[in-house]
Amino acid sequence: MYDIGRSKRAERAFSLDDIAIVPSRRTRGAEQVDLRWKIDAVQLDFPILAAPMDSIMSPATAIEVGRLGGLGVLNLEGLWTRYEDPEPVLAELADCDDADSTETLQRIYSAPIQPELIRARMDEIRDAGVPVAGSLSPQNTQEFAEHVVASQPDFFVIRGTAVSAEHVSDAAEPLNLKSFIHQIDVPVIVGGCSNYRTAMHLMRTGAAGVLVGFGGGATHANREVLGIEVPMATAISDVAEARRDYMDESGGRYVQVIADGSVGRSGDIAKAIACGADAVMVGAPLARATEAPGRGWHWGAEAWHESLPRGARVRLDQVGSLEEVLVGPSHTSDGSMNLVGALRRAMAITGYTDVKSFQRIEIVAH
Secondary structure (H helix, E strand, O other), X not given: OEEEEOOEEEOOOOOHHHEEXXXXXXXXXXXXXXXXXXXXXXXXXXXEEEOOOOOOOOHHHHHHXXXXXXXXXXXXXXXXXXXXXXXXXXXXXXXXXXXXXXXXHHHHOOOOOOHHHHHHXXXXXXXXXXXXXXXXXXXHXXXXXXXXXXXXXXXXXXXXXXXXXXXOOOOOOOOOHHHXXXXXXXXXXXXXXOOHHHHHHHHOOOOOEEEEOOOOHHHOHHHHHHOOOOOXXXXXXHHHHHHHHHHHHHOXXXXXXXXXXXXXXXXXXXXXXXXXXXXXXXXXXXXXXXXXXXXXXXXXXXHHOOOOOOOOOEEOOOOEOHHHHHHXXXXXXXXXXXXXXXXXXXXXXXXXXXXXXXXXXXXXXX
């Protein structure tokens, strides 16, 4: 504990930038590494999810991520469920001046969500023969959940800045996560959270997976506007401990821990798993793909909040195709491409052949 002043003490916490992975006494051939990840009844080729952000996930890119072996999560309160054809508004967002971008985002996202488009977009992904996942914020889950469930997705993601099992509000009937999850026959992934206690509460709701972090890491949105930030290395480690204790409490039920935030390069993916994550949810790296709907721009839901925007539309260099960004080959040396190959190589160099064993690797703070 550290004394901040006479009346306040604080724990020391670490970000992914503060730590490094330590090689073990043996190395492996990269061909020996098995990156397959199973969550509920779905098995994926690698433990990477594409974040539900309109700048990276359209039905087409969600299908491509699924074809490559990952899981693309579509934002079900984004442009593809507000507009029959979102291409003109995406073009407008790509062309507007930085000074006008926040106001433009707010105006574009003021269009109402059309429930029939939720079903249509999910059906489009399913018809391609890949896993289907869609995301709503906690505020919109009760209103649109029936349309999501009717589309029979493989996963229902409830993703917000900070999600709790017990939300108190005088403005509206709060979402009771435990009763909601038990009422629907769809595996739910929920978050974000940042500490042991909140993670335990979320795991007890029956969630299949818990998101660690608040997303939006590329723009440091919540730190600058709300003063809230998640030191991801510590948060992942704490939630991984909650996963272990919940397994004991529940008689063996395993809840997947998914890092969601501050995962901007391939090395961050490896470090997140080394801290205890089962998988990572990435945003900014995929915004660098030439197929990304944002056309080189990247933004999250925080950027278009109607009353308190926190975050911005940011420019990211496009480096290659979505396939190259995810599975290579890479043409850069900065960790922006071949995310899967880099994770495989990190595990091989340190002597591990699967994700579960790699979670036990030694790390150092520096």
